[in-house]
Amino acid sequence: MGILRMSDLDLRGKRVLIREDLNVPQDDDGRITDATRIEASLPTIRQAMEMGGKVLVMAHLGRPKGERNPKYSLAPVAERLTELLGTDVPLIADWYDRVPPEVENLGEGEVALLENVRFHPGDTENDEAFSKQMAALCDVYVNDAFGTAHRAQASTHGVAQYAPVAVAGPLLAKEIDSLTAALDNPRRPLVAIVGGAKVSGKLEVLKALTERVDQLIVGGGIANTFLLAEGRNIGGSLAEAELVDEARSVIEACRAKGAEVPLPTDVVVAKEFSEEAPVRTCAVEEVGDDEMILDVGPETAARFAELVKGAGTILWNGPLGAFELPQCAEGTRTLAHAIADSEAFSAAGGGDTLAAIAMTGTTEKISYISTGGGAFLEWVEGKKLPAIAILEERADQA
Numbered sequence: 001m002g003i004l005r006m007s008d009l010d011l012r013g014k015r016v017l018i019r020e021d022l023n024v025p026q027d028d029d030g031r032i033t034d035a036t037r038i039e040a041s042l043p044t045i046r047q048a049m050e051m052g053g054k055v056l057v058m059a060h061l062g063r064p065k066g067e068r069n070p071k072y073s074l075a076p077v078a079e080r081l082t083e084l085l086g087t088d089v090p091l092i093a094d095w096y097d098r099v100p101p102e103v104e105n106l107g108e109g110e111v112a113l114l115e116n117v118r119f120h121p122g123d124t125e126n127d128e129a130f131s132k133q134m135a136a137l138c139d140v141y142v143n144d145a146f147g148t149a150h151r152a153q154a155s156t157h158g159v160a161q162y163a164p165v166a167v168a169g170p171l172l173a174k175e176i177d178s179l180t181a182a183l184d185n186p187r188r189p190l191v192a193i194v195g196g197a198k199v200s201g202k203l204e205v206l207k208a209l210t211e212r213v214d215q216l217i218v219g220g221g222i223a224n225t226f227l228l229a230e231g232r233n234i235g236g237s238l239a240e241a242e243l244v245d246e247a248r249s250v251i252e253a254c255r256a257k258g259a260e261v262p263l264p265t266d267v268v269v270a271k272e273f274s275e276e277a278p279v280r281t282c283a284v285e286e287v288g289d290d291e292m293i294l295d296v297g298p299e300t301a302a303r304f305a306e307l308v309k310g311a312g313t314i315l316w317n318g319p320l321g322a323f324e325l326p327q328c329a330e331g332t333r334t335l336a337h338a339i340a341d342s343e344a345f346s347a348a349g350g351g352d353t354l355a356a357i358a359m360t361g362t363t364e365k366i367s368y369i370s371t372g373g374g375a376f377l378e379w380v381e382g383k384k385l386p387a388i389a390i391l392e393e394r395a396d397q398a
């Protein structure tokens with residue numbers, strides 16, 4: 001099913017309500033420490049303004065639990081938007097139960113920011129009345145926030161149901177196009193790398209991927225559980241003994257399709273998880289009882305890089321090791337460079353993966369970096385994301 005896109009519409013004179021992901025990190029004094037998300041939203045906002053829309057931006061910040069809380073005010077975001085857009089972006093504080101005069105009086109090509117949607121309990125509850133209240137603010141609702149697309153909330157789902165027109169913004173549309181390209185009709189072979197801390201958080205993803213991919217590579221704490229499943233001694237490494245059967249069934253499912261899940265043959269180990277801890281590289285058979293596997297070794301990293309080199313499409317979530325520790329970052333670095341250098345279409349996503357990619361300086365060379373952590377993983381699992389499903393429904397009715 002298709003969706004309508006903001007660029008398909010004539011926005012002149014229309015009140016356009018855009019849901020953005022502006023949930024930026026702040027320090028203790030409320031200063032924005034990373035404005036990437038605000039910067040990412042600028043092209044959409046500018047485009048809507050240039051198209052003659054009366055632009056209202058809405059977003060959440062933190063978890064204010066349905067109450068007004070100055071700590072979570074979007075005031076610093078309004079200030080930053082004002083700077084970056086070079087035009088005044090007023091913050092509208094009272095809009096939760098009415099259409100305020102600031103909205104009524106907004107002119108063509110002007111923009112304002114609505115205060116945190118989560119100051120009202122109805123947002124996370126996808127409350128019908130609050131959704132209708134939001135819908136009454138606009139002629140056109142634009143969802144541009146992929147990061148919250150896996151949640152059915154008033155600002156991502158309910159409002160799309162009741163707004164006169166509901167469409168995807170350019171950022172969301174790009175996410176949808178890229179993930180569709182990577183998963184629905186991928187250039188083969190499709191290679192997926194799933195690393196990170198725990199199997200438990202990614203079991204569904206691993207299972208879904210075994211059905212779709214030509215080659216699955218596991219890394220990080222996840223690989224430890226797989227090593228355990230293969231009967232290896234992994235000393236004091238992070239692993240989930242209760243999930244070895246699940247790991248074994250993933251290995252079996254891949255084997256049945258003719259693809260082994262390659263496990264680390266050499267590893268980097270330490271006696272404690274700290275930046276000061278001395279590390280050594282050894283064969284996987286030589287891990288001591290008092291040691292932890294914190295990264296793959298160079299031989300393993302080179303083998304994974306070789307597999308990545310031959311890929312048509314690459315999907316990546318999760319580091320190969322504890323990359324925050326400089327002495328345990330090499331495996332992840334080798335992988336990131338291999339992905340960056342490959343000819344394949346590469347898509348990466350999920351919280352720590354972006355930090356790992358940024359650390360290696362390869363951000364520009366990955367074909368597509370998803371902004372959504374949970375949403376990215378749920379998409380890969382093959383789940384329908386509610387915020388996208390409702391846009392499809394609305395397009396169908398149009």
Ligand code: AMP
Pocket residue numbers: 195196197198201219220221224238293294295317318319320321322323324350351352353
């Ligand atoms: P995730 O959020 O699931 O992608 O997991 C990322 C986290 O996994 C990072 O904080 C890494 O430090 C951690 N991690 C990766 N490999 C290991 C490992 N072998 N042992 C302990 N932690 C790891």
